Amino acid sequence: MKTEDDNSKGDDSGGDASWLERNVNVVIAGLVIACIGSLVAQLLWAPLFAEKQGEASHVEASHDNGSHDETSHDEHAHDEVSHDGASHLHPAEFAVEEVFGFEAMFGFAAFVAVVFLGTGLRLIIMRDEDYYDS
Amino acid sequence: MIHNLPPGLIMVLGALLLPFLGQRLSAWGALVLSSLSLVAFWTTPDLHAVTLNLFGQDLNIVRIDRWSWIFGLVFHLAAITASIYALHVKDTKQHVAGMIYAGSAIAACCAGDLITLFVCWELTAVSSVFLIWANGTETAYRSGMRYLIIQVTSGVLLLSGAIIHYQQTGSLVFENFLGLEPGQRGAIGDLEFGPLLILIAFGIKGAFPLLHNWLQDSYPNGTATGTVFLSAFTTKLAIYSLARGFAGLEELIWIGCAMTLFPIVFAVIENDLRRVLAYSLNNQLGFMVVGIGIGTELALNGTAAHAFCHIIYKSLLFMSMGAVLHRVGTTKATELGGLHKSMPLTTVFCMIGGGAIAGFPLLSGFVSKSMIISAAGHEQMFTVWIILLIASAGVMEHSGIKIPFFAFFAHDSGKRVKEAPWNMLTAMAIASFCCIAIGVYYQPLYDMLPFETHYEPYTAAHVIMQFQLLLFAALAFVFLMKANLYPAEIRSTNLDTDWVYRRLLPRLIAHIGKFVRLIDSMFRVACLAMIKKFLNWLSKSCSAQGWLGSTWSTSSMAFWAAVLLGVFLILYYL
Numbered sequence: 001m002k003t004e005d006d007n008s009k010g011d012d013s014g015g016d017a018s019w020l021e022r023n024v025n026v027v028i029a030g031l032v033i034a035c036i037g038s039l040v041a042q043l044l045w046a047p048l049f050a051e052k053q054g055e056a057s058h059v060e061a062s063h064d065n066g067s068h069d070e071t072s073h074d075e076h077a078h079d080e081v082s083h084d085g086a087s088h089l090h091p092a093e094f095a096v097e098e099v100f101g102f103e104a105m106f107g108f109a110a111f112v113a114v115v116f117l118g119t120g121l122r123l124i125i126m127r128d129e130d131y132y133d134s
Numbered sequence: 135m136i137h138n139l140p141p142g143l144i145m146v147l148g149a150l151l152l153p154f155l156g157q158r159l160s161a162w163g164a165l166v167l168s169s170l171s172l173v174a175f176w177t178t179p180d181l182h183a184v185t186l187n188l189f190g191q192d193l194n195i196v197r198i199d200r201w202s203w204i205f206g207l208v209f210h211l212a213a214i215t216a217s218i219y220a221l222h223v224k225d226t227k228q229h230v231a232g233m234i235y236a237g238s239a240i241a242a243c244c245a246g247d248l249i250t251l252f253v254c255w256e257l258t259a260v261s262s263v264f265l266i267w268a269n270g271t272e273t274a275y276r277s278g279m280r281y282l283i284i285q286v287t288s289g290v291l292l293l294s295g296a297i298i299h300y301q302q303t304g305s306l307v308f309e310n311f312l313g314l315e316p317g318q319r320g321a322i323g324d325l326e327f328g329p330l331l332i333l334i335a336f337g338i339k340g341a342f343p344l345l346h347n348w349l350q351d352s353y354p355n356g357t358a359t360g361t362v363f364l365s366a367f368t369t370k371l372a373i374y375s376l377a378r379g380f381a382g383l384e385e386l387i388w389i390g391c392a393m394t395l396f397p398i399v400f401a402v403i404e405n406d407l408r409r410v411l412a413y414s415l416n417n418q419l420g421f422m423v424v425g426i427g428i429g430t431e432l433a434l435n436g437t438a439a440h441a442f443c444h445i446i447y448k449s450l451l452f453m454s455m456g457a458v459l460h461r462v463g464t465t466k467a468t469e470l471g472g473l474h475k476s477m478p479l480t481t482v483f484c485m486i487g488g489g490a491i492a493g494f495p496l497l498s499g500f501v502s503k504s505m506i507i508s509a510a511g512h513e514q515m516f517t518v519w520i521i522l523l524i525a526s527a528g529v530m531e532h533s534g535i536k537i538p539f540f541a542f543f544a545h546d547s548g549k550r551v552k553e554a555p556w557n558m559l560t561a562m563a564i565a566s567f568c569c570i571a572i573g574v575y576y577q578p579l580y581d582m583l584p585f586e587t588h589y590e591p592y593t594a595a596h597v598i599m600q601f602q603l604l605l606f607a608a609l610a611f612v613f614l615m616k617a618n619l620y621p622a623e624i625r626s627t628n629l630d631t632d633w634v635y636r637r638l639l640p641r642l643i644a645h646i647g648k649f650v651r652l653i654d655s656m657f658r659v660a661c662l663a664m665i666k667k668f669l670n671w672l673s674k675s676c677s678a679q680g681w682l683g684s685t686w687s688t689s690s691m692a693f694w695a696a697v698l699l700g701v702f703l704i705l706y707y708l
Binding site (some may be wrong): 021034035045099102107112116117121127129132 | 398613627
């Protein structure tokens with residue numbers, strides 16, 4: 001995944017262009033597919049997620065309280081086995097997590113916001129490179 | 135026997151012998167020293183403590199428990215990888231400085247009392263500055279000076295706080311100053327004056343907001359190899375100390391939140407990629423400080439785990455940029471680009487580091503950062519949780535994308551250099567391996583944490599959500615680039631709080647000086663004029679024509695003598 005993300009920013013530059021530089025669009029397409037894949041994955045897991053949430057929160061909560069007695073842990077392990085994949089789901093701490101594509105939208109929006117804030121900040125704090133030497 | 139000496143002492147004392155090995159061998163000597171120290175540390179028994187009576191005061195010079203163990207271990211790993219990374223360096227003083235620095239940081243995290251902590255604390259400051267000065271430029275010298283002043287100030291505050299604390303409580307033991315157990319929380323108002331000073335000392339070294347700028351000022355000025363050392367120890371020693379002394383201090387949650395947020399914005403517009411990494415380091419410390427503030431077992435485990443992983447992937451990122459600096463001679467984004475053709479291995483290692491810090495599943499950042507975010511969730515701290523998510527997207531921006539992209543891809547700078555030297559590649563390979571190994575097989579790390587944990591990072595929903603967050607953040611980058619909305623790299627200086635003491639204060643002092651000079655000169659002129667007037671009058675009076683200088687008649691003299699005698703007579707009778 002990571003490789004795709006970062007390589008997606010290659011740029012054509014004539015002569016000795018590398019494979020990445022010649023295939024930027026392929027890499028971007030890969031990223032888009034991965035994005036769609038992550039949304040589809042949530043759709044697939046969503047029904048199980050809602051069903052399991054109550055129980056999972058309970059188990060996680062017991063971890064947080066630091067109760068480490070073996071019996072509760074064993075129960076947990078048993079739980080995981082009997083419910084197979086379902087119990088591997090992360091318990092939602094906040095309702096907003098269950099909204100479809102929440103993290104996707106959030107990631108996109110936060111990234112754009114941070115970059116715009118940075119651009120704005122430049123107006124205030126940017127000086128010449130040799131500002132402190134002058 | 136060796137276990138009764140502070141861990142790290144082998145490195146500190148051994149470093150003094152390195153100059154005798156000559157320039158070529160001293161690098162290998164440093165590697166041997168850090169490896170020997172690791173062996174000694176590894177074989178130290180659990181819950182080991184050594185007390186030394188000095189000047190009638192019991193000093194707990196060695197205290198090995200789960201906290202000091204995990205930090206001591208990762209400090210050793212960092213010292214070894216950094217030593218391998220610096221094997222080609224022929225400058226003996228850098229190796230000496232690096233070893234004393236790493237050794238004293240290790241000794242500091244195994245110190246059980248505040249005085250031992252203070253000694254090691256100052257030693258890290260004094261030794262590490264040579265890694266900046268070794269760069270040899272005027273800029274590095276000045277930056278190192280500022281670094282030293284700030285670090286020593288932190289030490290002085292720590293000592294003052296410790297003395298006041300001792301006077302109030304009669305104890306020098308380094309433990310939670312609020313007396314909190316994991317899961318309990320206290321407020322800053324409950325702190326006495328002594329611990330408050332200590333908190334500020336830790337805050338300076340931990341790069342709290344507004345106290346942070348020494349970090350971004352000095353680290354980019356270190357040598358290619360020196361900054362790898364610097365990135366590992368100072369700030370994480372502060373994190374360790376905060377976790378030990380102030381776990382559960384509620385204000386730390388908000389301080390940490392601020393720390394995760396503001397550096398990401400600065401990182402977007404910074405041109406020097408090593409300075410981007412320094413901002414990114416600051417942001418990562420924020421996650422740990424939030425964990426310390428939350429103070430539950432899960433949160434503190436998260437802090438310890440995150441510090442462990444962070445030291446490794448941050449070293450890796452600094453190593454990759456160090457390799458670029460070593461080969462190209464600069465880490466300015468405006469000068470770089472397209473290096474993936476000539477430094478393919480460094481590119482891959484840098485991307486592994488970037489992936490780890492961004493928190494991609496199967497890499498180390500994911501298994502540690504998740505604990506802190508989950509801890510905020512479990513405590514139902516919605517705002518904190520949201521802030522940490524924003525910060526996670528921000529990490530993806532500056533370290534996951536910006537660093538690898540502008541150095542190795544982007545517009546081809548046309549620079550064709552050699553791949554990094556073998557020792558740099560080896561060190562980066564080891565760090566990359568650790569990033570992947572911890573991400574995949576995290577149980578050994580979890581077993582080392584201060585508290586027992588059954589935390590499970592790889593739940594389906596968690597993995598999916600993390601992928602969504604990171605992939606869509608990457609998509610946002612592509613979108614911004616394509617739309618030409620991503621800020622172009624510009625050769626520039628961005629002001630930060632260092633402006634206060636590099637520009638404002640000197641100017642203010644200059645202005646105050648001018649004002650004082652003005653008042654002073656006016657005062658002098660006025661005084662001189664008065665004296666001149668007086669002298670004029672005096673010379674006039676005393677001249678042959680003046681009333682004092684001229685001859686008086688005998689009668690007037692007799693008259694004044696009679697007056698004088700009369701006055702005397704009256705006074706006598708009174």
